[in-house]
Amino acid sequence: MDMIKIVAVPMHKEGRKFVAIFAAITVALAFLWQPLFWLGFGATVWCYYFFRDPVRVIPQQEGLVLSPADGIISLIEDVVPAEDLGLGDTPVTRVSVFMNVFNCHVNRAPIAGTVRKIAYHKGQFLNASVDKASELNERNSVMIETSDGARIGVVQIAGLVARRIVCFVKEGDSVQIGHRFGLIRFGSRLDVYLPQGVSPLVAVGQTAVGGETILADLAAPGTVRPGIAE
Known part of the structure; x- marks a missing residue:
């Protein structure tokens, strides 16, 4: 369960369209040349993690x-x-x-x-x-x-x-x-x-x-x- 939480970090909604664009380009690249698919896949994963929105433990002390x-x-x-x-x-x-x-x-x-x-x-x-x-x-x-x-x-x-x-x-x-x-x-x-x-x-x-x-x-x-x- 802990490993799932580490890998499947929530993504902020601002990143959805960018990840979708990266994924679409990756699919298109796959039809051109198979090795390009893996480059696109790596870029898509990076885009997903760029827009990650992890839970944080926020200190509550006044001031x-x-x-x-x-x-x-x-x-x-x-x-x-x-x-x-x-x-x-x-x-x-x-x-x-x-x-x-x-x-x-x-x-x-x-x-x-x-x-x-x-x-x-x-x-x-x-x-x-x-x-x-x-x-x-x-x-x-x-x-x-x-x-x-x-x-x-x-x-x-x-x-x-x-x-x-x-x-x-x-x-x-x-x-x-x-x-x-x-x-x-x-x-x-x-x-x-x-x-x-x-x-x-x-x-x-x-x-x-x-x-x-x-x-x-x-x-x-x-x-x-x-x-x-x-």
């Missing part, structure tokens, strides 16, 4: 800020938030999670609250791991305000391969921590802007799991958890 995506913590730096987030012009800590094409790309709310702002910007498709991607790439900015008045910014950034950002929420919606709020197709990055004075509990190079990895704790804002790669 936690969770990773919105699977991937690697690629950047942690103090920056002035983008104006469209509505977070003011004082520098805050930004934590970036880079997703490659093999990561799960379903995005989860980093904290519970009300969606106060959503702003979409067209842009370039630079490698999402570089710093300038947060300013130049296609992106969708979401600002969530908690019941205590804390404001968190989370930005979906398209990458070198990504060509579509999907957001499932709208302004005024209530979201629960760890619940699905969007998806980015084929390689990208998520930036999380922490409230002023809140320090991250992750380190650059650390692997993050969306909806499970704790990025920060609003109840202990000054705590820092450094890391060393070995």
